[in-house]
Amino acid sequence: MKPRDRLRIAVQKSGRLGDPSQDLLARCGLKFRQSRDKLFCFGESLAIDLLLVRDDDIPGLIADGVCDLGIVGRNVLAEQQAAVAARGETPAVDELRPLGFGRCRLSIAVPQELDYAGPSSLAGLRVATTYPALTAAWFAANGVDAKVVLLKGSVEIAPKLGTADAICDLVSTGSTLVANQLREAAAILDSEAVLAGAGVAPNDERGELLELLLRRIDGVIQVRE
Numbered sequence: 001m002k003p004r005d006r007l008r009i010a011v012q013k014s015g016r017l018g019d020p021s022q023d024l025l026a027r028c029g030l031k032f033r034q035s036r037d038k039l040f041c042f043g044e045s046l047a048i049d050l051l052l053v054r055d056d057d058i059p060g061l062i063a064d065g066v067c068d069l070g071i072v073g074r075n076v077l078a079e080q081q082a083a084v085a086a087r088g089e090t091p092a093v094d095e096l097r098p099l100g101f102g103r104c105r106l107s108i109a110v111p112q113e114l115d116y117a118g119p120s121s122l123a124g125l126r127v128a129t130t131y132p133a134l135t136a137a138w139f140a141a142n143g144v145d146a147k148v149v150l151l152k153g154s155v156e157i158a159p160k161l162g163t164a165d166a167i168c169d170l171v172s173t174g175s176t177l178v179a180n181q182l183r184e185a186a187a188i189l190d191s192e193a194v195l196a197g198a199g200v201a202p203n204d205e206r207g208e209l210l211e212l213l214l215r216r217i218d219g220v221i222q223v224r225e
């Protein structure tokens with residue numbers, strides 16, 4: 001990894017975590033030269049810059065060393081870690097702090113009429129999800145043989161379309177499930193926004209910036225609790 005003297009944080013460009021992520025950094029005293037809708041925000045108060053990206057890209061940007069940190073849903077980070085682990089490799093990106101916002105859960109949901117009595121009720125069925133590694137790991141852990149079908153969006157309509165028998169997707173208020181005549185059968189991961197970073201901290205100027213930022217984040221979170 002090239003030595004750099006500025007720390008770079010990846011945050012979600014749009015979507016549920018975007019604004020609260022930037023609000024948290026603002027409360028940590030970070031100020032940026034550019035407006036919130038730009039892709040790159042130059043840090044003015046500290047040598048910490050932002051890259052605004054798709055949330056799914058955040059773990060990879062950290063793993064590749066493009067960014068040092070990211071604010072991302074645990075669901076996205078855990079999926080990347082599970083995919084890496086499934087390849088027999090060691091995940092290079094860690095959860096450094098839970099951040100206390102964006103709470104939701106990754107759950108198996110089934111059509112109202114499906115009798116769900118436990119994971120084995122899903123044996124032999126097709127389960128649509130955007131989280132194939134976490135879903136497959138949950139089935140493996142429960143000793144159930146089900147077929148995981150990857151869908152990048154609109155997962156909740158798959159049972160109605162007949163492309164899957166059940167789904168594994170994020171549940172927050174539960175209204176998406178209700179609107180699609182689905183019910184939550186099992187939560188497989190509790191999620192919230194987390195600060196993610198490389199397993200090994202940078203050993204140049206960025207290391208000190210990271211320590212400073214972590215102290216400020218801890219302070220902001222403590223005040224909030």
Ligand code: PRP
Nearest residue numbers: 153154169170171172173174175176177
């Ligand atoms: C998530 C998830 C559900 C919805 C659940 O999608 O995929 O569709 O939120 O929330 P609810 O329980 O409050 O209805 P999101 O809107 O984050 O976007 P995406 O599916 O387009 O990524």
Ligand code: ZN
Nearest residue numbers: 015054055056
């Ligand atoms: Zn996404």
Ligand code: MG
Nearest residue numbers: 153154155176
């Ligand atoms: Mg959705």
